[in-house]
Amino acid sequence: MTESNNTIKVAVLGHRGRMGSEAVAAVERAPGLELVAALGRGDDFLTLVDSGAQVMIDLTVPESTRDNVRFAIDHGIHAVVGTTGWDAQALADLESQLAEHPEVGVLIAPNFAVGAVLAMKFSEAAAAFFESVEVVELHHPDKLDAPSGTAARTASLIGKARREAGVADSPDATQTDPDGARGAVVDGVHVHSVRMRGLVAHQETLLGNTGEQLTIRHDSFDRISFMTGVVLGVREVAKHPGLTHGLDGYMDLGL
Numbered sequence: 001m002t003e004s005n006n007t008i009k010v011a012v013l014g015h016r017g018r019m020g021s022e023a024v025a026a027v028e029r030a031p032g033l034e035l036v037a038a039l040g041r042g043d044d045f046l047t048l049v050d051s052g053a054q055v056m057i058d059l060t061v062p063e064s065t066r067d068n069v070r071f072a073i074d075h076g077i078h079a080v081v082g083t084t085g086w087d088a089q090a091l092a093d094l095e096s097q098l099a100e101h102p103e104v105g106v107l108i109a110p111n112f113a114v115g116a117v118l119a120m121k122f123s124e125a126a127a128a129f130f131e132s133v134e135v136v137e138l139h140h141p142d143k144l145d146a147p148s149g150t151a152a153r154t155a156s157l158i159g160k161a162r163r164e165a166g167v168a169d170s171p172d173a174t175q176t177d178p179d180g181a182r183g184a185v186v187d188g189v190h191v192h193s194v195r196m197r198g199l200v201a202h203q204e205t206l207l208g209n210t211g212e213q214l215t216i217r218h219d220s221f222d223r224i225s226f227m228t229g230v231v232l233g234v235r236e237v238a239k240h241p242g243l244t245h246g247l248d249g250y251m252d253l254g255l
């Protein structure tokens with residue numbers, strides 16, 4: 001779809017949610033963006049098409065995001081997706097679908113906060129220089145999924161960097177762990193999830209060598225921290241046809 005009068009028509013899915021309600025407000029105050037639809041669970045998806053939306057922001061739930069994005073692509077609507085649940089198979093399926101709609105752009109952003117994007121890149125850059133690495137993510141207790149999408153993505157980037165550099169998995173003499181105390185393992189990296197009232201979204205990458213430790217920590221204290229990235233995603237997505245995984249795809253980080 002083309003932009004009219006340089007205004008980008010935007011729809012928000014999940015508009016009553018913690019993130020969706022912030023995104024509605026962010027779109028409404030962003031110059032050059034126009035909110036044309038706001039949909040919640042059970043609303044008629046055809047509203048998305050009838051509203052003339054050019055970009056859909058998906059901030060819903062892992063169980064629905066794939067169908068939402070599939071619908072948007074089929075109707076030529078670009079998608080900016082913050083919802084978690086995009087595993088390797090889902091991303092591969094998405095790329096196949098996008099091959100049939102080469103004009104459509106989709107951004108899958110595990111985290112829209114600038115600091116979190118940088119923390120992921122710093123973790124990737126540091127990954128091969130330490131014998132041990134683990135990720136700890138800490139979130140509010142209403143979160144549906146664990147580990148967080150950001151932690152899973154961070155672990156994948158770390159795992160890939162270590163494999164490419166020929167670095168072995170972190171040493172670990174654990175022989176018995178019947179209750180999963182060592183956490184999940186994503187791409188060879190242990191990931192630990194904390195859920196606690198009062199938290200929003202926080203993550204540490206811990207990297208250790210004999211005699212030293214590097215901690216790369218990011219804290220989102222408020223969901224406003226995600227909105228610069230959401231608006232950037234909306235402005236950029238039509239200029240980047242195909243799949244972009246990670247907001248860093250739209251940022252010149254020089255890393």
Ligand SMILES: NC(=O)C1=CN([C@@H]2O[C@H](COP(=O)(O)OP(=O)(O)OC[C@H]3O[C@@H](n4cnc5c(N)ncnc54)[C@H](O)[C@@H]3O)[C@@H](O)[C@H]2O)C=CC1
Pocket residue numbers: 013014015016017018019020039040041042059060061062064068081082083084085109110111112113149226
């Ligand atoms: N990428 C990022 O920077 C961030 C991503 N998230 C992710 O965004 C998602 C939403 O998080 P929250 O806002 O905290 O959740 P939430 O539970 O507060 O909001 C989700 C909303 O989506 C609605 N919904 C469910 N299915 C729907 C459908 N098919 N169509 C339209 N609406 C639907 C729900 O009724 C609810 O209002 C989660 O996957 C979360 O992990 C959250 C924060 C930042």
Ligand SMILES: O=C(O)C1=N[C@H](C(=O)O)C[C@H](O)C1
Pocket residue numbers: 084110111139140143144147148149150151200201202
């Ligand atoms: O559910 C959340 O709150 C968040 N979800 C995303 C994730 O799973 O990584 C992004 C951020 O951590 C907040």
